[in-house]
């Protein structure tokens with residue numbers, strides 16, 4: 001193999017699109033995806049030894065940077081004791097206790113291997129608890145790739161421009177009501193019309209799969225109030241935000257406000273597994289005990305609560321102290337300012353939107369003027385400018401998310417040297433965006 005195109009061609013011969021998850025294929029930004037060989041701290045290294053400052057962080061998990069020595073040691077120790085038992089472990093108990101310590105509403109926790117399973121199970125619990133079929137989700141929110149949740153999803157579904165997915169039955173889709181995000185009136189109308197049928201409202205605590213679109217003040221509280229009033233559950237999906245935007249996720253950031261709210265069920269993934277396949281759902285015992293073996297709602301997994309994954313999760317949560325969050329907040333704010341300054345200097349209309357330490361950039365006059373409050377607005381942006389910006393950054397050795405619909409991720413390992421390399425690359429990338 002002499003170049004990346006050759007590597008990609010080999011991959012495409014045996015793997016659909018050459019990738020195990022669609023956004024990795026550079027579908028929306030074009031060009032050849034970069035095949036990685038290793039990662040350490042704020043860097044990823046491709047199969048030809050080229051090093052990039054990484055702003056993807058495995059799409060969130062690498063809060064401490066890649067291959068943090070203490071996390072790697074915890075996983076290595078666990079591996080020496082056995083890769084998978086298919087039996088309960090005290091490590092699962094410890095991780096569940098750590099989660100509950102940070103998010104007390106997660107009184108009991110069930111572990112899965114993926115965020116998709118966590119949200120799918122949360123929906124099943126909600127239907128089991130209420131005896132109702134209909135679920136409400138918001139356009140542009142991504143909750144994984146289970147049938148019921150693929151309708152008008154963000155992330156890779158947005159990138160590919162698909163309305164949903166082939167292979168999802170009409171029945172599955174018809175039980176999913178898709179509403180515009182940040183629109184309390186639409187939610188009120190849905191409950192007025194179908195309140196007795198609605199099992200739950202599932203929402204990203206702060207959406208980051210249509211670009212970053214923070215909840216308007218009071219929106220999460222409004223979801224809480226309406227679901228409670230109509231006997232439906234509120235599921236807060238913190239797979240992406242959980243333990244990343246703060247010690248107790250987005251809920252922790254908002255719960256200090258007057259409009260505090262607590263969801264019935266919460267889902268976690270990414271950071272909670274420290275880079276290993278692990279996710280979770282949590283909630284009050286009364287709901288969680290509906291799960292088998294105690295209750296009638298079935299859910300299972302051969303590798304659920306896997307000892308390597310729980311070891312990585314425990315080590316990561318133990319290391320993710322206030323100093324870690326303060327650092328990520330600081331470098332994120334710094335980078336937001338630098339990106340905005342570079343784009344301003346190049347005359348590119350844009351808006352940087354943030355939710356805690358997560359942010360993304362929306363391009364175009366429309367976004368710059370009104371801001372982006374929902375998926376329809378997110379889709380009106382000038383995505384082609386991001387394509388030029390992305391490739392200029394990549395050429396300069398900075399790996400951005402290969403889609404304008406994804407958040408940018410930083411870590412506690414992003415030091416001055418890494419930040420300097422990003423800052424140095426920004427002016428040329430901004431000019432590339434201007435002339436796109």
Ligand code: PMP
Nearest residue numbers: 114115116142143144237239240
């Ligand atoms: N929910 C949210 C908010 C997510 O961002 C994601 C993944 N990006 C998922 C669920 C699905 O998680 P997984 O990819 O682990 O199945």
